[in-house]
Amino acid sequence: MIPVRSQIIQLLADAVAPLLEAIEGATPAGLNIELDIPKAAQHGDYATNVAMSLTRQLKRNPREIAAQIIANLKDPEGIIGKVEIAGPGFINIFVQPRAWHGVLKDIYREPGTYGRQDIGAGKKVQVEFVSANPTGPLHIGHGRGAATGDVLARILMACGFQVEREYYINDAGNQMDTLGRSLYYRYQEVMGESIEFPDAHYQGEYMRDLARDFAQEVGRQYHRTPLEEVLPIFTRYAGDRILAGIRDDLNAFGVTIDHWFSEQSLHDADAVRKTMDELEARGYIYEEEGARWFRSTAFGDEKDRVVIRANGVSTYFASDLAYHKNKFSRGFDFVVDIWGADHHGYVERMLAGVEAMGRARSDLKIILVQLVNLLRGGAPVAMSTRSGEFVTLREVLDEVGKDACRFIFLTRRSDSQLDFDLDVAKMQSNDNPVYYVQYAHARLCSIFDVARERGIACGDSPDGPPCNLDRLVEGQELEIMKLLGEYPAVLANCASALQPHFIPYYLHELVSLFHSYYNRNRILGDDNELTQARLYLAGAVRQVIRNALELLGVGAPEKM
Structure with missing residues (x-):
């Protein structure tokens, strides 16, 4: 079934099309209709500013445009209950409660794959991450990059991309x-x-x-x-x-690497020289003061970059150019590099290099991962004597476990600094974000355990007793169904923005709503019909939590 959000976007697009067709030169092609969820329930289930975005093309007052869009709306499925114009031209849309029932049925129809989609259409993507020099053990900053890369790869695969995870071994130089x-x-x-x-x-x-x-x-x-x-x-x-220790640490962290690529192999194959010669033939390498330079200013970089020093030794940048040429020769539609934030000055020259090779700038996506501030009880943790300079990933894993480590690493945007408090990560309380989510899953499992002990036939599977979902009329029940319906859009947003942190955000919102609902309502009550409907809702929540945690590489315990 098409998600409610997608259905409404299509209805709006169909309503807008006649307005644009009547204007010479106006076209619906490329029209991006965005739906936001209003903070206040009285403003509807969704709101859109599409009328205001069309004022320049249509040369009309946005409220007039909004009124015309509403007049053109055709809703054969009857999913829209009411539409209002608000403020300067916002369109607020109220969805019929029964429209959300399809969300629950979708979850039960394909429980393990709910949310997965095919926006990638089989495109080949390489995600290269960690790639720490094999000169010391992985530190906690590498761990954040490892979690980001691994989960991003999982999300892209769930959205229909073919993904290969790669580790670039800097074993030369x-x-x-x-x-x-x-x-x-x-x-x-x-x-x-x-x-x-x-x-x-x-x-x-x-x-x-x-x-x-x-x-x-x-x-x-x-x-x-x-x-x-x-x-x-x-x-x-x-x-x-x-390197063997790095492999062991990544394995303990639940990270899979499909391909380990040796930098030395580039030199053994003379790939660096060949790449420089090819770029020179394209007019992007020149000699000055005995060195060879890459003309990166031709692509917007602040200055040209040395690729072969005057003594004949190639730079790391030259190896990276050869490496990326090798990547694209393997047939990837685009590649994702996940780097530490200290590499921010390297971004423009690498993008310039990709363009010089004849690829689109957008074929290389670079994600910067900021530092991790390790705390204990709110106070900074002293440097590790074990590693000399850093607290190792293995030390953190041994203390707080894989699940807490992975989840907490992903609770903020990768380009934002992260405070990681070891004491919080071990707490069995709502202050610990992974415990908060995992406890909700365990609580949901216990509800079904109690129901079975009481002899209640649980409507938590397609083969269970039929449920009258019209009994789900409480405001929070509708909010839960709506939020469950947003899960596919969350995954699509993660894939398009290349930011996996939206999943922990979503889980926190869903779990908060469920805990509040659970504390205010009896799921196993005296009204059997209502109990069946609420169990059906609870089973859907449990499944989506499990699916999201699986993408994060985090366990979904049934008991805690």
């Missing part, structure tokens, strides 16, 4: 040599040497652990061996071990 030297120096310490450890190297305790493990495996084989002779051995060991 100076940072890997520095990692190898760091392990070498720590290994020499394990061998009893007194080492003045360089400041610019990796200081974390994890390097001492790696050195002890390495020493157990190789003994004194490389004791006092010159660094230059064994650097590749130390680099490879450290990089492989750290």
Whole structure:
């Protein structure tokens, strides 16, 4: 069944079309009709400003346009109860209560897939996220990026896109040599040497652990061996071990990576040079002062960027250009890069590079993930001695669990800073956002457990007893049905905006409404017909909570 929101948008579009057809040069093509949910119930179930948006084309007073739209409305299904004009030309729409019954029936008809849709039409999308250098364990900031990328991929798949999750392994360049030297120096310490450890190297305790493990495996084989002779051995060991730890941490966090892409593979295939030569042939690479530069100012960047230094060594940007060329060669319709907010200055040059390759600027979507402020009881948490610089993701997972971690990471827009309070994340109270939602699901499950104990035939499945949904007339019952009907639009909004935080927002609103309704109304009452209808409503709420939590990668417990 078509959602109520979509039906009303179509009715409005049909009512607007004759107005535009009568005006030379006016066209309904591209007309975007937006429906808002008014804050006050007396203003209707939906409101639209479409009449005001047409004033320039139609050169008429918006209230007059609104009146004409209303006159043109044809509602064969009878889903609209009343329409009013408000203020300068808003159209307020009141929906017939029985129109919401179809929402509940839709949920029961396809419970596990309710909300899923095909707006992606099978387009291929790559979501690249985390992509932390394999030079240390994942920290809590990486965790936020991991949750954002994984859930966004889940949402896009639920909306009909073909999605591949990718991790770009920065296993080439100076940072890997520095990692190898760091392990070498720590290994020499394990061998009893007194080492003045360089400041610019990796200081974390994890390097001492790696050195002890390495020493157990190789003994004194490389004791006092010159660094230059064994650097590749130390680099490879450290990089492989750290990457294995990253894989384990992501697995514990419930994150799936479909493809691990090595930066070194680009250099092995000579892809960086080939990409630079191709861009030069297009007129976007030039030489100056012995270096090769990318002409990014041709695409709006503030200055041109070096891609090959005067000493012949390529920059990270050159590798990234080759990497994105490789991405698009794999047939993706668009790609999504999820970066830390400290990369904001890198955005314009990367978009310029994509355009220089002949792709549309919109084929690359870049999402910046802001920092996480870790708190305990409202006070900042001290730096972790384990990692040297950061609190690791594993430490947070071990303390608060996967569900709380994933949910809380997604409670704000990715480009907004997030306060993550460890004590709040462990609370069994309404102050803990994931507990608040999971408890609602458990409470709903317990309602059906009690109903079965009392011998009440539960109308929580298509095979259950028929329900008279006309008995659902309480204001909050109608509000719950309307909010359940908004779930598909929430998913579509997440997919189009590439922002998964709308789901936790939605869940909080739905659960708040249900808790309020539950506290004011008896679901298992003496009136059997009303009980059946309310159980049917409760089952629909439970299913939508479960579906939304599944997209977040968060469990839906039946008991708490």
